[in-house]
Amino acid sequence: MHIVFGLGNPGKQYQFTRHNIGFLLLDYFQEYYKIPFQPGKGDYYFTRLEIDGEDILLVKPTTYMNLSGVAVRQVLEQYPVPLQDVLVVVDDFQLPFGTLRFRKKGSDGGHNGLKSVIYYLESEEFPRLRFGIGDHFENAAEHVLSPFNQHELKKLEELLPVARQGVLVWVKEGIEQAMNRFNRNFFEAKIN
Incomplete structure (x- = not known):
């Protein structure tokens, strides 16, 4: 089994904010595979899918971002997989959008x-997928909690399918292949 944690903040007011890209990717999986999320035995929602014989658990913590590690630990207590089979999806304001x-x-x-995941797992030894959300801002807290603009939302329609493919490569072929094939900016033009 592989487990993908998409980090974000719960609540409609945060749905399309930059900080919620982890949720947005898992929502894309949900729409693509027509699979509903359901409450888990802890502070999270989850859904399962099987692709080419691979069992994948998709998890959205219901804690706020800075307590995401609580849900991660709860899930791993129930499904004790090696940390190399865990992927944490987060936004990154140090990377250009795309x-x-x-x-x-x-x-x-x-x-x-x-930081919360590392604290609760007592380890930095787990794979992660960082989504660039733009590196041009004056205030980091305001930037991550602001919604994507219309141009960015349109571009996300192109990027989320690519990210889904990247996650599947990670599941089937490992982190090295995912890094080799997907670590880049998929949009050449700068987005303001």
Whole structure:
């Protein structure tokens, strides 16, 4: 089994904010495969799918971003998979919009959701997918909690299917292949 955690903040007011790209990717999976999310035995919603014999659990924590690790630990207590089979999907304001970056492990990079996951897992040794949400802003907190503009939302319609493919490559072929094939900016033009 592989587990994909999409991080975000619960509530309609946060639905299309930059910080919620993890939720948006899992919502895309839900629409693509027509699979409903259901409440889990803890602070999260989840759904399962099987692709080419691979069992994949998709999880959206219902805590706010800075407590995401609570749900991650709850899920891993119920489904004790190796950390290499866990992928955490987060936004990254240090990357230009349109950039995907898979990583094997690493620090939180200033991301409160990752900081919480690292704290509750007591490890940095898990793969993550960082989504670039734009690196031009004056106030980081305002930037991550602001909604994507219309141009960005249109571009996300192109990027989310690519990210889905990247996640499937990670599941089937491993993190190295995902990094080799998907770590780049998929939009050449700058978006303002």
